[in-house]
Amino acid sequence: MASYAELWGNTHDETGEIVAYSRNGPLAMGLTGDLLSIIAWQGYRLGLPWSEAIRLARESQQLANEEMERLCAAHPLPGVIEFIKKCDQHNVLLVIVTADETSEALKHLAWMGIRRYFKVIIGHDRVAQGKPFPEMVHKACFELALQPDQVALIGDTNSDMQMGNSAGVGGIHWAHE
Known part of the structure; x- marks a missing residue:
């Protein structure tokens, strides 16, 4: 086993x-x-x-x-809070698309004290097809009145990258250690 x-x-x-x-x-x-x-x-x-x-x-x-x-076991990775605050200072709209349910993502963001920085949160429960399909990105873009080629994606799984590519995201970054 x-x-x-x-x-x-x-x-x-x-x-x-x-x-x-x-x-x-x-x-x-x-x-x-x-x-x-x-x-x-x-x-x-x-x-x-x-x-x-x-x-x-x-x-x-x-x-x-x-x-x-x-x-309250969600904690930001080192450097994430500073990055989020810099994005906010430069009026960069931040979105989360996650394989978690939306309610869980909201709770975890609240535990970390960073919920207010994210304009849209899309959990798998808000779409018919989650990652790696493009629907989450398309939904987030629709809610922000943006096109996929106007956004960048930071992800930590292959399904994130596949989702971004299939959605036509303009910039994709693979987050790694």
């Missing part, structure tokens, strides 16, 4: 903290339903009936959500 790190596509340090992740892995690209299916599948592989495996997966999700709420 695969280790948790192999299963999720992340790397842990000696204390157990996640220090890196695969930009092509399920944590980076998967929707909540995808992740629940992975967890349930592992329970099923261990011999649980599917109904029990999915029940346990959903309970685990609930417990994880409660812990996230308790910890």
Whole structure:
């Protein structure tokens, strides 16, 4: 059976903290339903009936959500706040398109104190087809009255780059360590 790190596509340090992740892995690209299916599948592989495996997966999700709420566990990467503030000073419109649900993205931005900097937030729940399809970019551009070739994209997964390319985004930047 695969280790948790192999299963999720992340790397842990000696204390157990996640220090890196695969930009092509399920944590980076998967929707909540995808992740629940992975967890349930592992329970099923261990011999649980599917109904029990999915029940346990959903309970685990609930417990994880409660812990996230308790910890307010979203933190900006180094340099992000300064970058966002410089964009704001230069009247650069900032948008987030995310594989998360819109409500979750809003909550995480609020925890970090940066919600006010983003004019539009598009979660996968606001479109019929999420990343890597272009619909999220097109929706954000429509809401800002811009064309895709008038925007730039900063992303951290292959699906971000595929989405930007298929949407016709003018500038694409691959964020990396």
